[in-house]
Amino acid sequence: MSVHEVRAFNRFYTNVIGALDYGKHLYTPYTLTESRVLYELAHSPRTDAADLRTELSLDAGYLSRLLGKFERDELVERAPSETDPRRQRITLTPRGREAAAVLDERSRRAVGALLEGVPERERERLAEAMRTVREVLAGTRTDRVAQPxxxxxxxxxxxxxxxxxxxxxxxxxxxxxxxxxxxxxxxxxxxxxxxxxxxxxxxxxxxxxxxxxxxxxxxxxxxxxxxxxxxxxxxxxxxxxxxxxxxxxxxxxxxxxxxxxxxxxxxxxxxxxxxxxxxxxxxxxxxxxxxxxxxxxxxxxxxxxxxxxxxxxxxx
Structure with missing residues (x-):
């Protein structure tokens, strides 16, 4: 495989993801990164800021500003970690969980609409190809262990x-x-x-x-x-x-x-x-x-x- 083929795939897939357009297609006030943070928080009752930063590969300052915005909007609560006071625990409020649920549902609908154009017999083939891409590329990332x-x-x-x-x-x-x-x-x-x-x-x-x-x-x-x-x-x-x-x-x-x-x-x-x-x-x-x-x-x-x-x- 050549670098050209990888770049061509990146351009193609970026255009596909762009079709979902978080700001317009999903009709939400959140950017793609903000949506990713809400998603991670929604799927863990308690998440340390340091773990969140590592999982999403975000700059510490940028994440801190983003969480500050969420806190002002009453989407999250911040408190010292129970296991390490030096770490900060982030928890979604009921309002934050509701916002995350809306995002999740609209994202599912957007992807569902995208798949409507894929014949049923091709969907498993597509899913298998996506799994293969993740597995092969994850094998080159020795610094992170994939977790369910x-x-x-x-x-x-x-x-x-x-x-x-x-x-x-x-x-x-x-x-x-x-x-x-x-x-x-x-x-x-x-x-x-x-x-x-x-x-x-x-x-x-x-x-x-x-x-x-x-x-x-x-x-x-x-x-x-x-x-x-x-x-x-x-x-x-x-x-x-x-x-x-x-x-x-x-x-x-x-x-x-x-x-x-x-x-x-x-x-x-x-x-x-x-x-x-x-x-x-x-x-x-x-x-x-x-x-x-x-x-x-x-x-x-x-x-x-x-x-x-x-x-x-x-x-x-």
Whole structure:
């Protein structure tokens, strides 16, 4: 391949991207860079400014000015990092998350309109070619390690969660469709009625396709969140993605004001249980049961998220 061919591809693709025109086609007040920053912040409940600068290859001064603008517009909040006071934690406000959601939806529509002119039989070929370009060029970037993106589910991906749970647990544990039915009910309940400020689903995306999921929903007990539907595809395991998904859900629950987070799992799920232990969950109850065609031991786990308020007469 010659330099000329690469430059020709760059010119062609730049024109294609220009057709999307963030300032006009998407009818938003944000530049392309501002949109990229909002996107990154929307897919991580808490992001340090230093990590954001590295991920997007932005100048420190430029990013600081951009975040200052977002802060004045009440899109973000800045605070010292909990792990390192020298670092600055950036969090989207509800208004910022709404702005990011609008951008995301309009971007999806713009790309969808672009793909309308591509015959269905050619779309997978196009997607494979794009994956190849990313993989080949990423191989020349030894200074950065690609990480899956955590994001909200696209239309149809709640169904993907059901399908992958059913297929993986049947293949790895021999569980019957009874388990897939349970996952389908959980997903249906979320899809039909959930509070976006206090309940969320994350999809882990790698190379343009889902490779994991997790959910945070309200539990029956007051001020209690429930962790559900943690899944990591076999090829994505061993790189910390499961820990990242759980930490993201825990951070969201803490920010949403829940006082504790609970989960129910089974003793045979060794990998998941180790993740819960590393995150700080403790086992509080066990009970044998026969479900999904197998004899299992169900387990309840709990993680405090906020300090309990002092009762009258108590001292700190």
């Amino acid at each position: 993106v955590l994001r909200d589910p696209c239309p149809g991906e709640l169904g993907w969660i059901v399908q992958r749970h059913g297929a993986l647990y049947a293949a790895e544990y021999g569980w019957t469709t009874e388990f897939e039915g349970l996952v389908a009910r959980i997903v249906a309940d979320f899809a039909q009625d959930h509070d976006p400020q206090r309940e969320r689903v994350w999809i882990a995306e790698s190379d343009g396709r889902p490779v994991g999921s997790v959910m945070c929903v309200r539990a029956d007990a007051p001020a209690t969140a429930r962790l559900r539907l943690l899944l990591v595809e076999p090829e994505a395991r061993g790189h910390g993605l499961g820990d990242r998904l759980v930490r993201t859900a825990v951070d969201f629950a803490r920010t949403a004001g829940y006082r504790e987070m609970v989960l129910w799992t089974n003793d045979v799920l060794d990998g998941a249980r180790r993740i819960y232990q590393r995150t700080g969950f403790t086992l509080v109850a066990e009970k044998p049961h026969h479900s999904y065609g197998a004899d299992l031991v169900g387990q309840d786990w709990r993680l405090p998220l906020q300090e309990a308020p002092l009762q009258e007469g108590q001292t700190s």
